[in-house]
Amino acid sequence: MSPLSRRSFLRGSSLAAAGLAAGALPAALQAAAPAAATAGAGPVLLNFNECPLGPSPAAQEAVRAILPASGRYLFGLRGGxxxxxxxxxxxxxxxxAVYAGSSDPLDRAALAxxxxxxxxxxxxxxxxAVADTAAAQxxxxxxxxxxxxxxxxxxxMAAAAPQAGLVYVCNPNNPTGSVTARAELDWLLANKxxxxxxxxxxxxxxxSQERSMLDHVRAGADVVVLRTFSKIYGMAGLRLGLALGRPDLLAKLAAFGSNPLPATALAAGLASLxxxxxxxxRRRANALVRDQTIAWLQARGYPCLPSQANCFMVDVGTDGREFAAAMAGHGVLIGRSWPVWPSRVRVTVGTGEEMARFREVFALLAPARAAAA
Known part of the structure; x- marks a missing residue:
C-alpha cells in the first residue's frame, strides 16, 4: 500500500472501518474477532491524532456567543x-498569518x-502531505x-539534496511522537x-517540553513555523492554524489566494489562547495516559518509540495493516503503518477509558511476549 496523506486518508470513513465483518479480516485473526464491539458502545477513535476532549469550555462558549453575528464576515477577528x-x-x-488549519499553509509552502x-x-x-503537493508539481x-x-x-537531511528548495521537519514528529533536540534543529537551519x-x-x-523555533522567526531566519489548533486545543473540525515567518516568506504563501475564515473558529481560537x-x-493529562499505555505495552513485549505527543508507534510484530483491521473489528480504530515500518502502527492517545478499552482489545489480539527493551 502506498503512503496516504492525511487528506486522502480522511476520505475513508473511520466508522466504516469499525464495522468490518470478521470475514474481511486476515484468516489468522478471524477466530479472535467478535461479532461486534461492546454492545451499545460506539467505536473508540484512536486513529487521527485528534484531541478526545474537544474545544475547551471557554472556546465552546465563545462559539455560542459569536454564532448570532456570524452572518457577517467579521474580518477583525483574524487580525485579533x-x-x-x-x-x-x-x-x-x-x-x-492565520489559516484554516495548518494543512493549508503546508501545501502553500510546497507550492512556493x-x-x-x-x-x-x-x-x-x-x-x-507536503511531499504529495511537492511531487504533484x-x-x-x-x-x-x-x-x-x-x-x-x-x-x-542537509546532504540529501544540495539544490533543495524546502526542508520539512515535524517536531514532535507525526506519526512517531518523537522529538528532535533543539540543538539538532539549530544545526540544520545553519547548514541546510x-x-x-x-x-x-x-x-x-x-x-512536549521542547523549545519552539519561534526565536528564529523573530531573528529573521529562513524558517517558517506552523502551528495548529487541531491538536491540544481540540479544534480539528473547526479548522484554525498559523504560519509564522518573515513577511517576505509569508507573502509567498499568501500569493496562492486567500479566503475569509470561520468566525466560530477564530472566536474559539482567541478564547483558547x-x-x-x-x-x-491537557499536556499533563495526555502524558499520564500516554506513558501508562506505553509502559503497559513494553512490559508485554511490544516496543514503542519514545513520544512527547498525543500519539505513539508500537511494533506489533506482524503486518500492521492486518492488526489495525483486527482492532477495528473489535470497535477500536487505530492508525496505520508506514511502508518503511510495516509492523509498527500509530496509536492516538485517547481518554483513560478509551485507552483501557485499547489495552483490553490489544491483549485479546496480541499475546504477551518477553518484555521489550
Whole structure:
C-alpha cells in the first residue's frame, strides 16, 4: 500500500472501518474477532491524532456567543487572533498569518518553495502531505530515514539534496511522537542547502517540553513555523492554524489566494489562547495516559518509540495493516503503518477509558511476549 496523506486518508470513513465483518479480516485473526464491539458502545477513535476532549469550555462558549453575528464576515477577528498570538510570543504581528488549519499553509509552502529544480527533503516516516503537493508539481522528494530513537537525521537531511528548495521537519514528529533536540534543529537551519527554507511543523509542540523555533522567526531566519489548533486545543473540525515567518516568506504563501475564515473558529481560537491553564493541564493529562499505555505495552513485549505527543508507534510484530483491521473489528480504530515500518502502527492517545478499552482489545489480539527493551 502506498503512503496516504492525511487528506486522502480522511476520505475513508473511520466508522466504516469499525464495522468490518470478521470475514474481511486476515484468516489468522478471524477466530479472535467478535461479532461486534461492546454492545451499545460506539467505536473508540484512536486513529487521527485528534484531541478526545474537544474545544475547551471557554472556546465552546465563545462559539455560542459569536454564532448570532456570524452572518457577517467579521474580518477583525483574524487580525485579533494574529495580534494575540504575536503578543504572547514576542513576534511582530506581520510575522503571523492565520489559516484554516495548518494543512493549508503546508501545501502553500510546497507550492512556493519546491519545483522541478527545487527538491523537497523530509524524514521517513513523517507527515507526508507536503511531499504529495511537492511531487504533484514535479519536485523530487528525498526521504531520509529517522534515527533509531525516532529523531531526525539532520546531517543526512542537509546532504540529501544540495539544490533543495524546502526542508520539512515535524517536531514532535507525526506519526512517531518523537522529538528532535533543539540543538539538532539549530544545526540544520545553519547548514541546510543555500537558498532553501526550513519548514518546521509544530502541530504537537504544546504536548512536549521542547523549545519552539519561534526565536528564529523573530531573528529573521529562513524558517517558517506552523502551528495548529487541531491538536491540544481540540479544534480539528473547526479548522484554525498559523504560519509564522518573515513577511517576505509569508507573502509567498499568501500569493496562492486567500479566503475569509470561520468566525466560530477564530472566536474559539482567541478564547483558547487566553486560557492560561488549558495547555499545561491537557499536556499533563495526555502524558499520564500516554506513558501508562506505553509502559503497559513494553512490559508485554511490544516496543514503542519514545513520544512527547498525543500519539505513539508500537511494533506489533506482524503486518500492521492486518492488526489495525483486527482492532477495528473489535470497535477500536487505530492508525496505520508506514511502508518503511510495516509492523509498527500509530496509536492516538485517547481518554483513560478509551485507552483501557485499547489495552483490553490489544491483549485479546496480541499475546504477551518477553518484555521489550
Amino acid at each position: 487572533l494574529a495580534a494575540e498570538f504575536a503578543h504572547q510570543h514576542g513576534l511582530p504581528v506581520d510575522h503571523v 518553495f519546491t519545483g522541478p529544480q527545487r527538491p523537497l527533503v523530509l524524514a521517513d516516516p513523517t507527515f507526508e 514535479g519536485a523530487a522528494v528525498h526521504r531520509v530515514r529517522l534515527r533509531a530513537d525516532g529523531s531526525h537525521d539532520v546531517r543526512a 542547502p543555500a537558498g532553501s527554507v526550513l519548514l518546521v511543523d509544530e502541530a504537537y509542540i504544546e504536548y 487566553r486560557d492560561p491553564g488549558l495547555v499545561p493541564e
